[in-house]
Amino acid sequence: MNKREETTTKVECPSCGYKAKRVSTSTIGALLDDELAEQYVTDSQSCCATEGAGCASIKEDTGWRFCPSQNCDVVYFTEQGDRQFTKSQLKVSVGVKESSGERPLCYCFGHSVGSIKEELGTKNRSDALDDIRARMKDPGCHCETSNPSGSCCLGSVTKGIAIAQEEMRMHDSTVTLASTTKSSTGRGEVIAKIGTIVSAFMASACCWLPLIMLAIGVSGAGIAATLEMYRPLFIVITFGFLGAAFYFTYRPKIASAEAEHDCCPTESAKAEDCCAPTGKHRFSMMALNKVMLWGVTVLAVAFLFFPSYVGMFLRVGDDAALSESMNQAVFKIEGMTCEGCSNILAESIRAVPGILAVNVNFEAGEATVGAETCCAVPEIEVLEAIKLAGFKGKQLSLKK
Template sequence: MQRMSTQHELCPECGHLGKAVGRRTVESLLRPEIRGSLQADDGFWFCRTPGCSIVYFRADSARSYTVDDLRVRVGQKQPGPPTPVCYCFGHTEEEIMDQVRDTGACAIAAEIAAKVRVGDCACETENPEGTCCLGNVRRAMKLATGDEGAPSIGAARSKAGRTGLWVQAGVLMTALLASACCWLPLALVGFGASAVGASAFFEEYRLPFALLTLGLLGVAFYLSYRPARGSTVAGVSGAPATAEDCCTVAGDSGPSRLQRWNRILLWPVTAGAIALLLFPDYVASLIGSAPTAMGREDAINLLVLPLSEGDELVERPADLAIELGNLKSVALSEVLPGGHGLRLELAEGDPLQAQADVLAVLQGQQVIANLVPAEWIRIPVTGMTCEACAVTIADAVWRVDGVGGVVVDADDGLLKVLAENEPFLLRAVADAVVATDYGIGPPETPRSDFSQDLSGLGCCTVDDLQ
């Protein structure tokens, strides 16, 4: 087949755009007595406008060929029966109409497909347009059956492109549901609604939703990157046309515009889906909580707290923490969240001597404070499913006055609170957890001899040393 230009020229009679055709098509379809007038090898254009008598013309010549110069009827220009739609095998528009009216279907497409597969078509020399007749056949089938007739390849690919966009939307939706056990409790608690029931429900279905997300993602990649198929008759299973086949549909080899958009959107959708699926694993780092270095769980801890709730301990608590941390009797010194107090972990040795060392520093800095003995108290918590639950509980417990440390383990369902082992304080911690819609069990302390080790410690101020 000769290579034809893709440019368009205007018909000298109707002024409409023409379609490029090769010399072989023109020469084959002109009546024998007119073929001798052909002089150029290429540059011919086909006019498809109904009512215009010109069929072929050249942009650089006044010579043109009309319907009377051709040996076949031109279906686009010569209305009325018989209207040819398949020039290779002699099928007409009226034949398709009659078959659809009598049987409700059309077998002509299947007949053409079977003949195309064995290479019997000759559209280049029989069809005035010089291209595949299947476009004409499909248009006639649509006219006969309405909108539900055989769709064109472009329409089918457009439908596939729209399907791809819906699948990508489904990817994001299922990824949201797969991580709902994590983000939904945070959202509900933020709006003052109960969250524990929703968290447990979505945790149960997290794995199915995650698998569905990955499955839809695979479908989205297939729809976006599947190889373009050659022309086949709509609704008929057949072999794709090759580049040498006269029934190859021009422009059908590459991705459609909608498919290109699918490919562009697919990658950010994939990144978003992965981010949502992994959300429970990194949410704690995004939301943030006051981390606590537990050190030795059996160590003795002292909390340096203001005398009254809401008071400032010192103007620069970090400097005081550094000075106290330099004491040999203090293994760890850190500022509590908000700067309202310090936590001290005592080194192994005499706790009373450590108390005296701390009070000496406080006296030197003219700091008046409560020196409160504290221990790590374990409280079982029910309803936690991921790190978001742990962050929610930790933030609530940190707001309780007198708490010097919080560690929440979502996997083990355990809350560890560093505080004075007093019933009123434990009740305040329990109320804070329950307020976030999680359940709690009875608290337990790891050391039975804690009170004996701290005998003599209590509320200590600068005045105690005077």
């Protein structure tokens, strides 16, 4: 094998198996940590504390290789594999072996993946290659003693530009996805809160809607019974929406780099060059969302239990008007679910001609009807009024 073949033949790294190219001993000597450089480079006779078999100086052409693999900590090794140096033993960071951070590429003129990303963020292009070519002529470069690979950096810079462009695209996609997710979460939270109110509102509609219709002079006959059929469904939907609202509001927020400085275009941008952190704004919005959620919860509970306390505010009979002198009849009522139903029923019976007073007992499920002393209680008409109100009834007793 001639000298050229020995130089270009690739040898596998003993640590990762990557086929590495030969590197000059002057490169290794220039980039080794000062202590190692003094021990191994200035000693032109031996790499050991004492001379012995198998020891050789780095200055001697022992066939050193450079491993650029990112999956390996070894930077330099001999063809025999008996000696090697790792990243921690060098003065400089080996950019091609790193997968994140600044990652220097051109050690003569200061270009790195980070600086290229800054260029892409501001100019949408990188002039690194043109700058290097121009400065290689004046004042010239010194890649052999500056670049860990010991060779021209143009190839590494070309690859670095492609890496920077890809990372910028991935960054933009991540930001877009995060923004979309945040927007979707916000919409979901709003929909859940609105759904909670609407479904709770409808769950109590069997009570308040007929009352409103009666208040404006429109018959609410049959509406209460119809809506009562769907009340359990609306209650389930209400708690479903309420659970979703609590989930969206209290679920753990995933921290990200963009959370601190959303406007930083690149990883290498300094914090002071970015927008002010949005932590206080996020805190105030989260606090407001929680207050709104608990307000929605209270309102939903108020609607859900409306049929249970509405009787406290309604007149459900004419106790004072009922007297022993009246002809009275007691009717058994089926289908009432709340005090609101009692009021609806009383209003319906009160509209029957000849009826002077009505008293509806929701707990007993009975309605006592009073008519003029000269006339009997019109049983058929009262039963029809009960039916029109959406309930079932039958006469239990008659008192003249």
